[in-house]
Amino acid sequence: MALAPFTGAQRLRELLKDPKHLVVLPGVFDGLTARLALAASFEGLYMTGAGTSISTLGWADLGIATLSDMRSNVEMIASLNPSVPVVADADTGYGGPIMVSRTVTQYARAGVAALHIEDQAQEKRCGHLLGKVIVDREIYYSRLRAAVNARNQLKSDMLIIARTDARQSYGFDEAVERLKAAVEIGVDVLFFEALASKEEARKVCQIFGDTPVLLNMVPGGVTPNMTAAEAQEVGFRIMILPGVCIGPIIKSVRGELEHLKQHGTVSEDNGSAGVKEAFNLAGLQECISLDQLAGGKAFDTVGK
Numbered sequence: 047m048a049l050a051p052f053t054g055a056q057r058l059r060e061l062l063k064d065p066k067h068l069v070v071l072p073g074v075f076d077g078l079t080a081r082l083a084l085a086a087s088f089e090g091l092y093m094t095g096a097g098t099s100i101s102t103l104g105w106a107d108l109g110i111a112t113l114s115d116m117r118s119n120v121e122m123i124a125s126l127n128p129s130v131p132v133v134a135d136a137d138t139g140y141g142g143p144i145m146v147s148r149t150v151t152q153y154a155r156a157g158v159a160a161l162h163i164e165d166q167a168q169e170k171r172c173g174h175l176l177g178k179v180i181v182d183r184e185i186y187y188s189r190l191r192a193a194v195n196a197r198n199q200l201k202s203d204m205l206i207i208a209r210t211d212a213r214q215s216y217g218f219d220e221a222v223e224r225l226k227a228a229v230e231i232g233v234d235v236l237f238f239e240a241l242a243s244k245e246e247a248r249k250v251c252q253i254f255g256d257t258p259v260l261l262n263m264v265p266g267g268v269t270p271n272m273t274a275a276e277a278q279e280v281g282f283r284i285m286i287l288p289g290v291c292i293g294p295i296i297k298s299v300r301g302e303l304e305h306l307k308q309h310g311t312v313s314e315d316n317g318s319a320g321v322k323e324a325f326n327l328a329g330l331q332e333c334i335s336l337d338q339l340a341g342g343k344a345f346d347t348v349g350k
């Protein structure tokens with residue numbers, strides 16, 4: 047709640063100045079996962095669209111989440127610690143250039159450090175699934191131009207990331223061409239979705255040299271698994287792991303629910319992170335201090 051000494055966008059730009067540094071961003075999608083990642087002191091967070099769609103709407107990532115669903119979620123996440131950069135999924139930009147412009151403006155006002163816009167059609171899906179429909183180059187470029195123009199007009203520090211999903215339908219060279227045009231348009235970071243091998247990954251990082259390239263590490267996806275050390279050695283500058291929280295949550299909560307159904311009570315593990323720990327994780331002490339500093343007495347005994 048305190049004023050941030052610098053914005054997330056400024057911090058991300060600082061981190062990207064070191065060409066040898068890899069910024070690792072765990073995928074978060076709600077207050078709890080964001081708090082856990084902040085407590086683990088990552089340099090930044092990635093707000094996954096897939097996770098947001100599943101957790102806030104209860105539906106798969108098929109272009110169902112709207113600009114306002116995504117903006118309200120990222121605004122909440124970015125507000126928890128405004129100095130920590132939040133890179134956010136902005137899918138297709140949610141429409142033509144006018145909508146892309148609105149998306150960029152709303153994300154910038156929400157405190158987002160960087161957003162990515164892709165070249166999938168509105169009926170989009172996870173970049174590692176089959177049957178993706180890709181829009182023509184000109185439609186994609188107009189999305190990116192609208193994004194860069196809106197950001198510049200706002201005089202915002204927010205970075206624009208161009209994501210291409212063209213690899214699957216049109217091949218490696220077409221995806222590279224699209225990203226080359228994206229650099230000309232003025233984007234800051236490149237996101238080559240669903241790289242098919244480590245060799246391809248290395249080639250992309252070499253082709254784009256100074257322009258930072260982002261790696262999307264999806265377990266069980268098309269891209270071979272790489273550790274942070276390997277990704278850094280290949281030449282990536284940012285690594286997002288959209289599934290790092292959602293997978294374990296599904297597994298452990300499902301197990302716990304099955305236990306309750308079978309035994310009529312929670313498992314021994316269930317209380318391992320009690321309610322107090324959960325509240326502490328979610329800023330309990332910070333809120334008590336804030337109240338007391340203002341002369342409030344309401345929470346004096348809350349922790350006793």
Ligand SMILES: C[C@](O)(C(=O)O)[C@H](CC(=O)O)C(=O)O
Nearest residue numbers: 094095096172173174264288
């Ligand atoms: C990066 C991504 O856009 C996301 O929503 O997090 C997804 C991740 C996923 O579906 O696992 C993607 O399209 O890769």
